[in-house]
Amino acid sequence: MAEIETFVKRAQQAEVEVEKLFEELEILQRMDLAAKAKVPEELEKLRQENAKLKYRLGILKRATANAEQMGDCAKTPKIQADAPPKDRMKSILNTLIGLFKVATSQAFPAIVDPPCPVSVSTKGGDYQFNGALPIVGLLKAQGVKMAPREIANQIVAQLPEVKNKLVDKVEVAGPGFVNIYLKRSFIEEQVNHILKFGVRPPQNPDGRKRVVVDFSSPNVAKEMHVGHLRSTIIGDSTANLMDFLGHDVLRLNHIGDWGTQFGMLIAHLKDRFPDFVTNSPPIGDLQAFYKESKKRFDEDPEFKKRAYEAVVKLQSHDEVHLKGWNQICDVSREEFQKVYARLNVKNLQERGESFYQDRMNDIVKFLTDKSLLEEDDGRKIMFGNSCPLPLTVVKSDGGYTYDTSDMAALYQRINEEKADWIIYLTDAGQATHFQAIFDCARKAGILTPQTRVDHVGFGVVLGEDKKKFKTRSGETVRLVDLLDEGLKRALDKLTEKEREKSLTPEELRLAQNSIAYGCIKYADLSHNRNHEYVFSFDKMLEDKGNTAVYMLYAYTRICSIGRAANLSAQDVAQARSTETVSLEHEKELKLGKLLTRFPEIILKIADELFLHTLCEFMYEVATTFTEFYDACYCVEKDKATGQVVKVNMGRIMLCDATAQILAKCFEILGLQPVQKM
Secondary structure, X not given: OHHHHHHHHHHXXXXXXXXXXXXXXXXXXXXXXXXXXXXXXXXXXXXXXXXXXXXXXXXXXXXXXXXXXXXXXXXXXXXXXXXXXXXXXXXXXXXXXXXXXXXXXXXXXXXXXXXXXEEEOOOOOOEEEOOHHHHHHHHHHOOOOOOHHHHHHHHHHOOOOOHHHHEEEEEEEOOOEEEEEEOHHHHHHHHHHHHHHOOOOXXXXXXXXXXXXXXXXXXXXXXXXXXXXXXXXXXXXXXXXXXXXXXXXXXXXXXXXXXXXXXXXXXXXXXXXXXXXXXXXXXXXXXXXXXXXXHHXXXXXXXXXXXXXXXXXXXXXXXXXXXXXXXXXXXXXXXXXXXXXXXXXXXXXXXXXXXXXXXXXXXXXXXXXXXXOEEEOOEEEEOOOOOOOOEEEEOOOOOOOHHXXXXXXXXXXXXXXXXXXXXXXXXXXXXXXXXXXXXXXXXXXXXXXXXXXXXXXXXXXXXXXXXXXXXXXXXXXXXXXXXXXXXXXXXHHHHHOOHHHOOOHHHHHHHHHHHHHHHHHHHHHOOOOOOOEEOOHHHHOOOOOOOHHHHHHHHHHHHHHHHHOOOOHHHHHHHHHHOOOOOOOHHHHHHHHHHOOHHHHHXXXXXXXXXXXXXXXXXXXXXXXXXXXXXXXXXXXXXXXXXXXXXXXXXXXXHHHXXXXXXXXXXXXXXXXXXXX
């Protein structure tokens, strides 16, 4: 803390000196001497020193803040035992990084922003600090030669006393690795906090943000198909994650609801339902309606002409044509919503391409005024600073493109929605397009470092023949058909296990829905999104390995342990505030340590946006729980009578904490587990 205060004083002094020199320069400029005057060398040195001090000060403050979150620093008030902790769960990994960041800065003050890699240990200790080796190179560049083990020892010597509550001991091993052992009492405290206060989000390093998540994005008048599956599932889970972290989340559905095809559809609508203005047309199958109009458009020149005329009238906001357009969009919305309801996708706000029509005029004017558009064979294009491919902002016929609408959408989300973070969920094939959009937006000053943007790309869904997933006739698989097949397969699975004999009809229906939609979602989310994956109901419905069925069964099994002890849900809820967990058995401690890693897993996913990491964590929790349950009795029963003889409430509470963690993971992933299956 003393070092931080020293840095603060030095930074403040440097700022004062810089301000004085700036005032002197302004005076010289007003006297028309600025052209002859050169920036004093002293000013440049102060600028550089000031920048370095501010940068390093920020790092040390963040590191110290991480440590203080644990309630361990000498100057931090201790949390009373009966008082609730801060409203966020504690990331052990981030806290350790903070501790070692401070220790490394104190041991080697000449290194600005020293590397501080801390990871879960697979051998010695619970975590391991591996920063000594990279520091060797940094010191060598400064003319200092030192062995990594010596570096590690010096860093360990600087670890503050704050470690005493969290860390049991540290050991320097091998060429300079530092093995970190956590205190059992700390792990017990964290697990008991889960029982008492629930599963809470970890501390956001950058605070609460306005996050826009752009996902799903079907086209009006076309049915949702398997191509929309990944964007919808991954997008919804990403938005759920942001909600859990406490961000202000706006879920946007950037649907295709504008363009030439609507002239075609409206012209067909006028022919099929002449009274559509006064009577809503009974379009039962919008997909068939679209195919009929497309066939006429391709084969009938006179119809094609009328279709183009309808486009012009629609874009001119003709009342009749807008009425027809709205009716077609309404039919599509109803069909989309049926799919979203089945997948439990909620709060998805529609912002179609039509929403940005006037804003595209504005963005073209904005870019023109900045002299950023170039003429290219009648088109108006824009190059970014680094992306080699330009955007086509205006076509040779004066029309706009996806480039134009995406630039307008980005501008609107930053300036009107006040977004701090924008996440786009589309297939990986659009990566180059978004690179160009972001690059040009930065050049235009629309996108600044204050706003984070991510294109979350993903691979395609393959059939079991390892080719793009299609029906046997070669058509794209409808999403509704896929969900229906999932329901059928799930019921077959439950019937095979004779679950209908032990479940009520309603419980059976809930279990069927949970498995059907859960297996489709989990199969997607458990794969690295960058990779393609094979869609196979047979593999999805396996009850072994990292599958939805295994995870849902594991959760149901954990929930049933309390019932086996004749404890009601209310009994378990009351016990959370009176009972405590004591992790004396090695399997209890192993499970407890894993549960306390939940906050760092969540922060990792939020940073990298790879949800399969959460699935891997869940699977590890489930398998570790099985080890614990096999080794440690929770409920003892008389073998002859089946009566409960003894209940270990501490272990029942460990089961409950495990169930709470898994339930939160299911919630983020968009799965709906059930109490009985």
